[in-house]
Amino acid sequence: MSRPRKRRTGCFTLLLLAAIVAVLAFAWFRYDTFADAPMRGVRPGASVVVRPGHSLPTVLRSLQAAGVQGSTLEWTALARQLGAAGRLQVGEYRLEPGMTPRELLIDMRDGRVVQHKVTIVEGWNIRDVRAALAKAEPLVHDAAKLDDAALMAKLGHPGQHPEGRFLPETYVFTRGDSEIDVLGRAYKAMQKALDAAWRSRRADTVLKTPDEMLTLASIVEKETGIAEERPAIAGLFERRLKLGMLLQTDPTVIYGMGTAYAGNIRKADLQADTPYNTYTRAGLPPTPIAMPGVASLQAVANPAQGDALYFVAVGDGSGRHLFAKSLAEHQQNVQKYLANYRAAQATRQ
Incomplete structure (x- = not known):
């Protein structure tokens, strides 16, 4: 009688083991499917933020609040498998439609945060x-209430005018970065570009300091958007400075007018004396008038040779200029400009 009982016990054990194996296989299949299947509940444009001190359970609650579905057990098991449970990096993470839980946790483990951009x-x-x-969002706006003097003091350069001090380019930032952070990087980038231009300057330059180079580069930047013209215009201004001629450049007058500038310069504006009016004052203005790019800095460092002392726009909308070495030739070019301008205006009517 004992033998059949043993057989029944053995069969029960086998059935129990089979059931356990089946349950484990199902659990693994479900877990594996969860790990590599697109997350459910992700809304376009959604993101989740991991802040200092956040634990995995806290982050999982943030994911649930963002609409992401999935059990805490599955998320926790996957995070442990990936070595992410205790290594979640602080930052913002984008929740893209089609992204899998495995991809998101790897991003969080490796710190692949959302990057935002702002361009100067x-x-x-x-x-x-x-x-x-x-x-720019989500930049922390910590410079909005600072005037220019306070801003430069905050950046560690008290007493310096901010104009021209920030290099034009696209800056990448992450959530939590501030305006001061971006401006600090832009300042360092400009200083590096200016130092490089100053080191490469021609030996016979009339400019005495890097600040003078920055100021002249800002004028060249405002005078033309044509890359190949920058060295020619830089050379023209160099020659004027060496001869003691007035620079007579409209962008400096406009800058001196500030918010009073309404789109046109009148004769009265050219005659109204300000520290930036290069029609009434000799030499360079007291500060830069804009943020010059690297190309303008390099143009001033190595201006084109020549004898031109005057230039005027072509007037055809191309942005190009006519150059002249004498006032008489310049006056002829002014007439060409007026003729081209009137013809261009007529075609628009």
């Missing part, structure tokens, strides 16, 4: 830069 455009002045930063 060549020729912008400090007001333009401030306005762009004020619109």
Whole structure:
């Protein structure tokens, strides 16, 4: 009678083991499917932020609040398998439709945070830069209430004018970065570019300091958007400075007018004396008038040779200029400009 009982016990054990194996196989299949299947509940444009001190359970609650579905057990098991449970990096992480839990946890483990961008455009002045930063999200806006003097003091350069001090380019930032962070990087980038240009300057340059180079580069930046013209215009201004001629450049007058500039320069504006009016004052203005790019800095460091002392726009909308070595030739070019301008205006009517 004992033998059949043993057989029944053995069969029960086998059935129990089979059931356990089946349950484990199902659990593994479900876990494996969860790990590499697109996350459910992800909304376009959603993200999750890991803050200092956040644990895995805290992050999982943030994911649930963002609409992401999945059991805490599955997320925890996957995080442990990937070595991410105790290594979640601080930052913002984008939740893309089609992204899998494995991809998200690897991003969090390796710190592949969302990167945002803000661009400082060549020729912008400090007001333009401030306005762009004020619109950049999710940048922390810690410079908005600072005037220019306080801003430069905050950046570690008290007493320095901010104009021209921030290199035009696109800057990448992450959530938690501030306007001061971006401006600090832009300042260092400009200083590096200016130092390089100053080291490469021609030996016979009339410029005495890097600051003078920065100021002249800002004028060249505002005078032309044509890359090949920059060295020619830089050379023309160099010759004027050496001869003691007035620079007579409109962008400096416009800068001196500030917010009073309404799009046109009148004769009265050219005659109204300000520290930036190069029609009434000799030499360079007291500060740069815009943010020059690297190309303008290099043009001033190595200006083109020549004998031109005057230039005027072609007037056909191309942005190009006519150069002249004498006032008489310049006056002829002015007439060409007026003729081209009137013809261009007529075609628009």
